[in-house]
Every structure is written in structure tokens, then in C-alpha cells.
Amino acid sequence: xxxxxxxxxxxxxxxxxxxxxxxxxxxxxxxxxxxxxxxxxxxxxxxxxxxxxxxxxxxxxxxxxxxxxxxxxxxxxxxxxxxxxxxxxxxxxxxxxxxxxxxxxxxxxxxxxxxxxxxxxxxxxxxxxxxxxxxxxxxxxxxxxxxxxxxxxxxxxxxxxxxxxxxxxxxxxxxxxxxxxxxxxxxxxxxxxxxxxxxxxxxxxxxxxxxxxxxxxxxxxxxxxxxxxxxxxxxxxxxxxxxxxxxxxxxxxxxxxxxxxxxxxx
Amino acid sequence: xxxxxxxxxxxxxxxxxxxxxxxxxxxxxxxxxxxxxxxxxxxxxxxxxxxxxxxxxxxxxxxxxxxxxxxxxxxxxxxxxxxxxxxxxxxxxxxxxxxxxxxxxxxxxxxxxxxxxxxxxxxxxxxxxxxxxxxxxxxxxxxxxxxxxxxxxxxxxxxxxxxxxxxxxxxxxxxxxxxxxxxxxxxxxxxxxxxxxxxxxxxxxxxxxxxxxxxxxxxxxxxxxxxxxxxxxxxxxxxxxxxxxxxxxxxxxxxxxxxxxxxxxxxxxxxxxxxxxxxxxxxxxxxxxxxxxxxxxxxxxxxxxxxxxxxxxxxxxxxxxxxxxxxxxxxxxxxxxxxxxxxxxxxxxxxx
Amino acid sequence: xxxxxxxxxxxxxxxxxxxxxxxxxxxxxxxxxxxxxxxxxxxxxxxxxxxxxxxxxxxxxxxxxxxxxxxxxxxxxxxxxxxxxxxxxxxxxxxxxxxxxxxxxxxxxxxxxxxxxxxxxxxxxxxxxxxxxxxxxxxxxxxxxxxxxxxxxxxxxxxxxxxxxxxxxxxxxxxxxxxxxxxxxxxxxxxxxxxxxxxxxxxxxxxxxxxxxxxxxxxxxxxxxxxxxxxxxxxxxxxxxxxxxxxxxxxxxxxxxxxxxxxxxxxxxxxxxxxxxxxxxxxxxxxxxxxxxxxxxxxxxxxxxx
Numbered sequence: 050x051x052x053x054x055x056x057x058x059x060x061x062x063x064x065x066x067x068x069x070x071x072x073x074x075x076x077x078x079x080x081x082x083x084x085x086x087x088x089x090x091x092x093x094x095x096x097x098x099x100x101x102x103x104x105x106x107x108x109x110x111x112x113x114x115x116x117x118x119x120x121x122x123x124x125x126x127x128x129x130x131x132x133x134x135x136x137x138x139x140x141x142x143x144x145x146x147x148x149x150x151x152x153x154x155x156x157x158x159x160x161x162x163x164x165x166x167x168x169x170x171x172x173x174x175x176x177x178x179x180x181x182x183x184x185x186x187x188x189x190x191x192x193x194x195x196x197x198x199x200x201x202x203x204x205x206x207x208x209x210x211x212x213x214x215x216x217x218x219x220x221x222x223x224x225x226x227x228x229x230x231x232x233x234x235x236x237x238x239x240x241x242x243x244x245x246x247x248x249x250x251x252x253x254x255x256x257x258x259x260x261x262x263x264x265x266x267x268x269x270x271x272x273x274x275x276x277x278x279x280x281x282x283x284x285x286x287x288x289x290x291x292x293x294x295x296x297x298x299x300x301x302x303x304x305x306x307x308x309x310x311x312x313x314x315x
Numbered sequence: 316x317x318x319x320x321x322x323x324x325x326x327x328x329x330x331x332x333x334x335x336x337x338x339x340x341x342x343x344x345x346x347x348x349x350x351x352x353x354x355x356x357x358x359x360x361x362x363x364x365x366x367x368x369x370x371x372x373x374x375x376x377x378x379x380x381x382x383x384x385x386x387x388x389x390x391x392x393x394x395x396x397x398x399x400x401x402x403x404x405x406x407x408x409x410x411x412x413x414x415x416x417x418x419x420x421x422x423x424x425x426x427x428x429x430x431x432x433x434x435x436x437x438x439x440x441x442x443x444x445x446x447x448x449x450x451x452x453x454x455x456x457x458x459x460x461x462x463x464x465x466x467x468x469x470x471x472x473x474x475x476x477x478x479x480x481x482x483x484x485x486x487x488x489x490x491x492x493x494x495x496x497x498x499x500x501x502x503x504x505x506x507x508x509x510x511x512x513x514x515x516x517x518x519x520x521x522x523x524x525x526x527x528x529x530x531x532x533x534x535x536x537x538x539x540x541x542x543x544x545x546x547x548x549x550x551x552x553x554x555x556x557x558x559x560x561x562x563x564x565x566x567x568x569x570x571x572x573x574x575x576x577x578x579x580x581x582x583x584x585x586x587x588x589x590x591x592x593x594x595x596x597x598x599x600x601x602x603x604x605x606x607x608x609x610x611x612x613x614x615x616x617x618x619x620x621x622x623x624x625x626x627x628x629x630x631x632x633x634x635x636x637x638x639x640x641x642x643x644x645x646x647x648x649x650x651x652x653x654x655x656x657x658x659x660x661x662x663x664x665x666x667x
Numbered sequence: 668x669x670x671x672x673x674x675x676x677x678x679x680x681x682x683x684x685x686x687x688x689x690x691x692x693x694x695x696x697x698x699x700x701x702x703x704x705x706x707x708x709x710x711x712x713x714x715x716x717x718x719x720x721x722x723x724x725x726x727x728x729x730x731x732x733x734x735x736x737x738x739x740x741x742x743x744x745x746x747x748x749x750x751x752x753x754x755x756x757x758x759x760x761x762x763x764x765x766x767x768x769x770x771x772x773x774x775x776x777x778x779x780x781x782x783x784x785x786x787x788x789x790x791x792x793x794x795x796x797x798x799x800x801x802x803x804x805x806x807x808x809x810x811x812x813x814x815x816x817x818x819x820x821x822x823x824x825x826x827x828x829x830x831x832x833x834x835x836x837x838x839x840x841x842x843x844x845x846x847x848x849x850x851x852x853x854x855x856x857x858x859x860x861x862x863x864x865x866x867x868x869x870x871x872x873x874x875x876x877x878x879x880x881x882x883x884x885x886x887x888x889x890x891x892x893x894x895x896x897x898x899x900x901x902x903x904x905x906x907x908x909x910x911x912x913x914x915x916x917x918x919x920x921x922x923x924x925x926x927x928x929x930x931x932x933x934x935x936x937x938x939x940x941x942x943x944x945x946x947x948x949x950x951x952x953x954x955x956x957x958x959x960x961x962x963x964x965x966x967x968x969x970x971x972x973x
Contacts, residue, residue: 052873055776058780066796072850073807135692138682138689143682151690162953164928165705166705192696195697211680213404215368216401216402219393224681230414255914256913256932292806304794387681
């Protein structure tokens with residue numbers, strides 16, 4: 050008798066996967082629907098993808114995509130740099146005053162509900178008189194991306210014994226050399242994971258962006274949300290499918306980077 | 316003896332816990348010196364203080380007269396062989412061995428040549444381009460040695476380097492290590508909790524317990540002349556018997572054993588009164604009559620080449636002895652009463 | 668006495684001396700752009716509303732008064748408890764609770780099943796479960812809405828199979844919102860339970876079976892208590908974001924399924940907005956969440972202490 054097996058658990062897992070994937074598969078399939086009516090299937094076609102790039106809404110989507118992409122790139126890069134420094138201090142800094150407070154601070158963006166962060170950030174920007182727009186979105190994104198970048202980096206760092214760096218220091222490396230030649234290469238899979246997570250999270254965000262974006266400024270999620278309010282149109286399904294593909298690609302990349310990282314671990 | 320490492324009153328505290336209570340020792344040039352003790356005794360902490368991985372809370376560590384206690388690890392001419400080797404997993408074996416040379420500013424061709432020589436010395440030339448994960452435990456151990464020796468340190472620190480190896484390999488590495496130390500002439504400071512390792516390799520041993528040095532001496536010194544109960548008990552097997560010192564004159568004590576028999580022991584500055592003696596089990600022999608101790612045999616344990624006899628004194632104290640397992644010898648049956656004779660000088664009177 | 672000398676101590680890597688500079692950017696970013704704004708939001712909730720969405724710097728408890736107290740349509744009746752907003756909060760708690768429960772019922776067997784796979788395929792299963800989480804939440808919600816619309820693929824195919832005569836009215840119901848929340852946060856339930864089950868020592872189950880416990884008794888008496896921290900963590904990770912969710916209730920629900928997120932969002936939209944009232948609602952939501960998190964932290968530290 051295998052005590053790990055419970056009847057029905059496999060079925061439940063499969064059900065779980067069906068629930069998770071059906072909507073995504075359905076929208077992907079229907080994004081290739083040639084018919085203008087979203088309810089009936091009119092054969093396979095790329096027309097809605099063409100529409101996204103050349104149709105009447107194309108300029109709006111292009112601007113939104115550009116904003117989303119550049120904000121995600123800058124926010125993820127900045128957040129990863131900040132989080133890497135923080136992870137080194139938290140994992141390698143020994144005991145210091147305010148350590149647990151700092152830990153809480155880093156995780157605060159995960160604990161405070163998104164809508165509350167959105168409200169608070171909007172109030173803050175309006176109070177200091179900063180016009181909402183690209184810059185305010187960027188600042189907000191960097192802030193809430195920090196814990197997402199931090200967690201995989203710190204987790205990786207915790208798995209790297211300090212003896213590697215001690216060995217390097219013992220062999221006449223300065224602190225900077227030990228970081229560059231030993232610690233950084235060893236923690237790289239964590240840094241890449243953290244970067245990708247921060248990137249996806251930034252790309253994903255709707256609520257906070259919606260609050261601090263200001264008039265006329267759009268990212269892809271806010272543009273899609275605006276369109277969807279008037280009903281789900283086929284070109285939205287095409288955009289959604291493309292974003293879905295990007296997310297899946299990035300997560301798969303992150304998965305393989307991590308697996309490769311596990312192999313080089315001694 | 317030319318002193319290489321002079322440790323003076325080193326104290327190490329972690330918050331309220333004190334790991335080293337003012338430890339002092341002088342380690343000579345070309346010496347194979349071992350720090351021996353149970354886990355938590357402070358031996359590894361002391362080694363890490365010498366390497367520079369721990370800041371001392373007090374005291375001095377002098378290397379050829381210069382106090383190095385405040386130097387960063389990369390400014391100390393000492394190298395370490397780590398317990399789990401700490402080979403850089405993302406670098407080849409050659410790059411690992413050449414790392415210290417690179418950090419010291421040696422050119423690529425020169426350091427690779429030297430790394431090649433070091434690998435030759437540890438018989439691993441064929442593995443230079445492999446990653447550490449592709450080597451066996453014993454091979455990794457030898458790479459760690461080559462890496463630490465490559466920059467020609469004045470002192471090599473070894474933190475239980477054999478503990479991750481299996482028994483056969485461990486025994487072979489003992490010999491190799493000792494030979495390496497003799498050919499290089501570098502001072503080795505070796506940390507272990509394994510007394511057999513310590514006894515077979517070391518020129519001198521410092522026995523440590525609870526952050527204090529208990530005794531420093533050669534293997535023979537600490538085995539045959541332990542200064543206190545901890546050392547006697549920790550090194551080898553022994554019987555600790557409570558005795559009464561009746562009188563002390565000219566360094567010789569008159570001692571009453573349990574059971575009333577009297578013997579004499581060497582005694583340095585001990586007052587009359589209750590004390591303990593240490594008697595090694597192999598230095599007791601069975602005699603038909605007139606022994607120093609009367610015991611009842613409780614159990615005979617078969618150990619292959621030896622037999623171990625577990626016996627009990629009338630006072631209730633346990634006493635064990637060893638006898639060779641020879642066909643000629645008569646083995647007393649459990650329950651029989653036998654007399655035991657102490658060899659000359661077998662009873663060692665302990666300070667505490 | 669053993670073990671107080673840390674073998675992989677931080678000393679010797681040299682970072683103990685530069686902890687401050689390394690952490691400064693983190694403190695600055697989160698301190699200035701999250702902690703300070705939340706503090707200002709607290710202040711804002713006590714200011715007076717201006718028309719067209721601004722505030723006047725007159726301190727008042729009007730926002731909280733509006734939330735909890737009613738004085739009739741013209742403000743001349745005796746004060747009574749205002750149930751409208753408490754009702755919205757209560758509905759949010761209820762919806763989040765149902766979503767959490769459903770996530771647990773589906774998520775526990777899933778987590779268990781994955782954690783008991785051989786290590787090689789385990790990674791793949793886990794990967795399959797986590798992928799949807801990384802897909803844009805808005806896109807997932809839109810996809811779900813598309814699927815369950817009155818004339819969407821789900822109803823069409825059910826009718827095509829002759830299982831139902833007319834479309835099931837799913838959109839704009841509580842059920843749709845619960846489904847949306849469940850769909851949004853299911854991976855949050857699976858992951859911590861998976862982590863707990865993976866650490867579970869199956870010798871305990873064998874010991875229980877050896878002592879005559881059936882499979883299901885073992886699950887109830889041994890497994891569940893041991894992996895409870897993972898279950899609680901999963902429930903919190905689903906409940907907390909569900910409580911303040913905006914997209915699922917907004918896109919899948921209707922006026923009858925109004926939740927906290929939408930209530931707050933409305934206060935900051937255009938000229939009908941009421942910033943102090945929105946700030947007060949956000950404060951109340953945050954207080955609720957903090958109560959849950961603090962209770963969780965206390966329970967955690969008690970569990971570790973005992």
C-alpha cells in the first residue's frame with residue numbers, strides 16, 4: 050500500500066490544470082478566428098494580428114506597448130540592482146540593528162493590498178505636486194518590483210556557502226574581487242530569475258498603473274482594460290495572446306536558467 | 316624552536332557566549348600542529364581567527380612577530396583548506412588552483428605553469444580542465460590542498476579536511492598530508508575531533524575543551540601523561556578511579572586504591588586528599604593472587620584481535636581491561652572473581 | 668555548548684561593515700514611495716472633501732462618519748449605523764472566503780499529488796501550475812469572461828451537447844466573481860502547501876498505518892496537523908489579495924457584486940470622486956489585512972516557540 054497515494058487526487062490535479070488552462074487556450078484559439086463575430090468560428094486567420102499592427106487602434110497600442118516595455122525594462126533593472134545589494138546585506142551582513150525591520154520593509158509591497166498602494170501612491174504624488182505620467186508609473190513600478198526581485202536572489206544567496214568567498218579572501222582577493230569573481234557568478238541564476246520576475250510583474254500591473262498614469266498615458270494593461278469595457282473584441286484577443294506568449298516565454302526561460310544553476314552548484 | 320604563529324590570550328565572544336577564553340599557544344616553524352577537541356570546544360573558531368574569518372574580541376595573533384589579528388583575510392600570508400573544500404564550482408580545477416596566484420598579480424602563463432606543478436604534486440594533472448563537481452571527494456580534497464599551497468603560504472590551516480572522506484581514503488590521506496608537510500616545510504595547523512588522526516600525524520597537539528586549552532604536548536605526552544580528567548578521558552580509553560592520596564613526598568604520592576591496596580604514583584604539587592587516577596585498560600593484567608585490585612568479571616566482549624573484560628570493583632565502580640585474544644590465554648568466565656595487577660607507572664594521578 | 672561557532676559566518680566575507688550603504692537604496696525607495704504615502708493616506712482620510720476630487724486641509728472625521736453612520740437622506744434623522752459600506756466590506760470578505768475555501772479544496776489534493784511525484788516530473792508539474800500565474804491577470808480575467816459569457820464557448824458547447832436548453836447566466840453573478848478570484852489566486856494556494864508536503868516525513872504516515880489508522884484517518888489525524896502551516900500560509904496568500912481585488916469583481920461581476928476594490932477605485936475617478944472617503948476605505952481595508960497578517964504572524968511564532 051502506497052501511503053502517498055490518495056484516490057481522486059490525480060483527478061483533482063488534472064481538473065486544476067484544465068481550469069487554469071482552458072480560458073487561455075480558448076482565447077488563443079479565438080484570436081485566430083477569421084469571423085468578425087466573436088461567437089462563431091469562421092476559419093483560421095491572422096487578420097486580427099494584422100489589425101493590431103495596422104488597424105485603426107494600432108497607434109494607440111503601439112504607444113502603450115512601448116510604454117509598457119520601457120517601463121518594465123527600467124523598473125526591473127533598477128529593482129534588481131537595489132534588491133541585489135539588499136540581498137547581499139541581508140544574507141551576508143551578519144546580525145545588525147534593524148534587520149527584521151528591514152526584512153518587513155522589503156516585503157511590505159507584498160503585504161499591503163495593491164489597491165491601497167495605488168491610492169497611497171496617487172495621494173503622495175498629488176500632494177508633492179508631481180504630475181502623474183510616465184515618471185510616476187516608473188517610480189511606483191520600481192518600488193513594488195523590489196520584493197519580487199529580492200526573493201529569488203536572497204534564496205539563491207542563502208544556498209551559497211560563505212566559505213567560497215572566504216576561500217577567495219583567503220587566497221588574496223579583495224572584497225570587490227571576491228564579489229565579482231565568486232559571489233556574482235554563483236548568484237547569477239537568482240539575479241536573472243529576480244530580473245525576469247520583476248519584469249513580468251511590471252508588465253502585468255494594472256491597478257497601480259491605472260491610478261498613477263495620468264490622463265492620456267497608457268500601458269498595455271490599461272489600454273486593454275479601456276477597450277474591454279466596451280466588449281471583448283478580436284483584436285484584444287490577439288494582443289492578449291501575444292502578451293501571453295511573452296509571459297510563457299519569459300517564465301520558461303527563468304525555469305531553465307534556474308535548472309542550469311542547480312547543475313553548477315557544487 | 317623558531318616560533319611561527321604565536322597566539323596570545325585570544326578571546327572570542329559571540330554576544331554573551333564566549334567561545335575562546337584567553338587561549339595562548341606558540342606554534343613552531345615546520346611544525347605539524349593539531350588542535351584537538353570535541354565539537355564546540357573552540358578549535359575551529361581559533362582556526363578561523365588565525366585565517367581572519369572571525370574578528371578576535373581580545374588578544375594577539377602574531378605571525379613571525381607581526382600582529383595580524385586586525386588584518387583582512389586577503390592580507391594574511393596564511394591559506395586554508397576548508398572542511399567541505401569550498402572549491403569554486405564555476406571554475407575549472409586549474410583556475411581554482413591558480414586563483415590565489417592571480418589575486419597576487421601573477422601573469423597568466425606563469426600562474427598556469429605553477430598551477431600545473433601543484434596539480435602534478437597531488438597527482439591530478441589529468442583533471443586540470445574539469446569542474447570540481449566532476450571529481451571524487453578524494454580528488455576534490457587534493458585540489459583544495461593544491462589550491463591552498465600554490466601561493467606558498469607561511470602557514471597552512473586545515474579545518475577537518477579529512478572528515479568528508481571515507482575511512483580507507485582518510486587513512487591514505489593522513490600519510491600523504493604528513494609527507495606533504497615534511498617536503499614543503501610549511502607550518503600546518505590542523506583541526507580535528509578525531510584523536511586517532513591527531514595522534515598519528517601531529518608533531519604536537521593542543522587539546523581543547525570549552526574554549527580553554529587543556530594540554531599541549533606530543534602524542535606520547537598527552538596519551539601517557541594527561542594532566543587532567545578531561546584529557547585522560549578524551550584521548551583513548553581509560554579507567555578513572557577515585558583514590559585517596561595519603562601523603563606526598565619528593566614528588567611521589569602514596570595512594571590508596573579502592574579496596575585498600577596501596578601504590579605509589581608520580582605527583583607534581585598535589586595535596587593529600589581525594590583524587591582520581593587514570594589507568595589505561597591495556598596496562599592491567601590478570602594475576603592469580605596478590606593483585607592491586609579485586610574485581611568480579613561481568614562480561615567478556617569479543618573485539619577480534621583483543622578481548623575486552625568489563626568488571627566491577629566491590630565499591631561498585633566499573634573497570635574495563637583489554638587482553639590479547641590468544642588461544643593460550645585463559646578467559647575468565649563472567650561471575651568469577653579475579654585479581655588485577657597494575658603495570659609499573661600505569662596509574663596516572665590527575666590534578667582534577 | 669556545541670554549535671555556537673557559525674561555520675559559514677558572515678564575518679570574513681567583509682560585508683558586515685557596509686550593510687548601511689547596501690541597504691540605503693531599499694530603505695529610500697520603499698520608505699519614501701510606500702511607507703510615507705501610506706502615512707499621508709492616513710492623514711488624507713481625515714481631510715475635508717473638495718468638489719472635483721481635491722481636498723481642503725480641514726481636519727474632520729467626515730469620511731469615517733460617512734462610512735459607518737447614517738442620518739437619513741437629508742441628514743436630519745437620528746444617527747444610525749450605515750449598512751451600505753459595511754455590507755460591501757462584508758460581501759468582499761464573504762467572496763474572498765468562498766474563493767479561499769474553493770482554492771483549498773482544489774489546491775490541497777493538487778499540491779499533495781505534485782509533491783508525491785518523482786523529483787524529475789515534480790518540477791514539471793510545478794512549472795505547469797505556476798505558468799498561468801505569470802500570465803497577465805487582466806488577460807486571464809478577460810479570457811475567463813470570454814469563456815463563460817452567455818454566448819461564450821462554455822455555454823455554446825453545453826447547449827450543443829444538449830446538456831442545457833438556454834445559456835447559464837454566469838457573468839455578473841457572485842459565482843462568476845468567486846470563480847474569477849479562485850482562478851486568479853489558485854497557484855498561491857498550491858505552492859505553500861506543496862512546500863509543506865514536500866518536507867513531510869512519510870514515515871509518519873507509515874507509523875500511523877502500522878498503528879491501524881486508515882488512509883483517510885491518517886490524512887486527518889497526522890498529515891493535516893503536520894502540514895497546517897503550509898495550509899494557513901496558502902489561505903492567507905489567497906484571502907488577502909482576494910479581499911482587495913479589483914479586476915475580477917469589476918469585469919466578471921455586476922452592480923450587485925460590488926466589492927471593496929471597486930468602491931475605492933470609484934472615489935478617485937473623475938469629478939464624482941471623494942478622495943478622503945476613498946482614503947478612509949483604503950485605511951479600513953488595510954487595517955483588516957493587517958489584522959489577518961498579525962494574527963498569522965502570532966500564530967506562526969507560537970507554533971515555532973511551542
